Amino acid sequence: MFLTVNDHNLHATVAGDPKAPVLVLLHSLGTEAALWDAQVAAFSATHRVICPEFRGHGASEESQTPLTCEALASDILEMLDQMGVGDFTLSGCSLGGVVAQLVAAEAGARVKGLAIFNSYVKSLDPQMWRDRAAKIRADGLTSIAGGVLGIWMTEADRMTPEGKGLARILSRATDEGYAAACDALAVVDCRDAAAKITAPTIVAFGSEDKAAPHTASEALADAIQGASLRAIEGAAHLPLLHYPDASSAILKELT
Template identity: 55%
Template sequence: MFVSVNDHNLHVALHGNPRDPALVLLHSLGTSHDVWQEQAYAFSETHYVICPDFRGHGLSDLSRTPVTVEVLAADVVGLLSKLGVQGFHLAGISIGGMVAQSVAATLAERARTLTVFDSSIVSLAPQMWKDRAAKIRADGLASIASGVLARWITPAAVDTPHGRGLATMLARMSSEGYAAGCDALAVADCRQDATRLTMPVSVAVGELDEATPPAAGKALADAIAGSRFTIIEGGAHIPLFERAQAVNAILAQSIREP
């Protein structure tokens, strides 16, 4: 489905029955809504699963203005309004986890639960993200693709179907779309959102995640009163396929919270 939000044409994949409780899933940098395939399949029998593509990702427009976490969050808020969604559960991974924090803070009375995977509360390496954006704009995304993929999954997963699928997602990614996401991560700061996250919050991070290490996930959890923190054993930065069973269990426990 395509929806016009904030003067941009955005794509959103919808799964399940609109009459069921809504579950919104926000993807990572360099992927698309398809990164949540395992979760959409598992939860669409009981939930209306909403998976948008951020600007410059998947089938959504490239951004015509500078991208920030707040801009992406405003797109999600606008999309939910266009879809007529009121109460919803929310989850995000990596940059999607930061966007999810911003959305949940903005719509605190409507966000029933928040689950954040492999993310942080503030940019961990602002200059690195600025340098990466510059390199991609100069040399193309292919110039860093192998290093990115190596952080997404473990070496054992590279030649599996989902490993090859993630490589294809990255190969088809727009260089400018990825660079704009790097711009957003260079200045990302969700610390002011933490006090407004009064819904049940769960934070989980892959044991082997080098992009947002467990210490970053623990710092995020510690900043949000009453949040739950979980280590995903054997998980790298994107455990949604490799550790789907563990991810689904964490998500299921989170959305059962009162």
């Protein structure tokens, strides 16, 4: 479905009974709602599953203004309000995990559970994000695609149907949509937001993740009161499609 949210035309995929408990899933940088296909399949029989697509990703319009993670969080809350959503369980991966922290801090008691995959509480390397944005604007996303895919997945996972699908998803991403999100990640600091989160929280990381290593997840879990930490053995940066059972089991602890 498409909605006008904060003066932008944004897209979300929705599955399941409109009267069922709501599960909101936020994708990572350079991907789209399809990142959560395995979890949509696992939960749509019991939940209303909503997968928004951020500005400049999937079928959503690129940002008309300089992008921030706070703007993305505002988009999610406004979208959910327009859809008549009250309470919900929330999850996000990487960029989606950053935005999920901001959403959870603002939404308060509406968030009944929070699962954050392969993310961090503040930018790990601001200059890297600035350099990446500049490289994309100069030479296009294709100039870094191989390196990105090598971070997203292990070499073995890249050869699977899911790995080939993720490569196609990245190929559909727009240069400016990706670069604008890099700008947002360069300056993000969720430490104040994380301290406000009251929902039961699980922070998960892939044992082979080089983009958001276990130390980043440990710092994030420490920043959220009562959060617990989970490892997904063998997973790199995007475990949701390649390790669907382990990823969905974490969500089931909170739904």
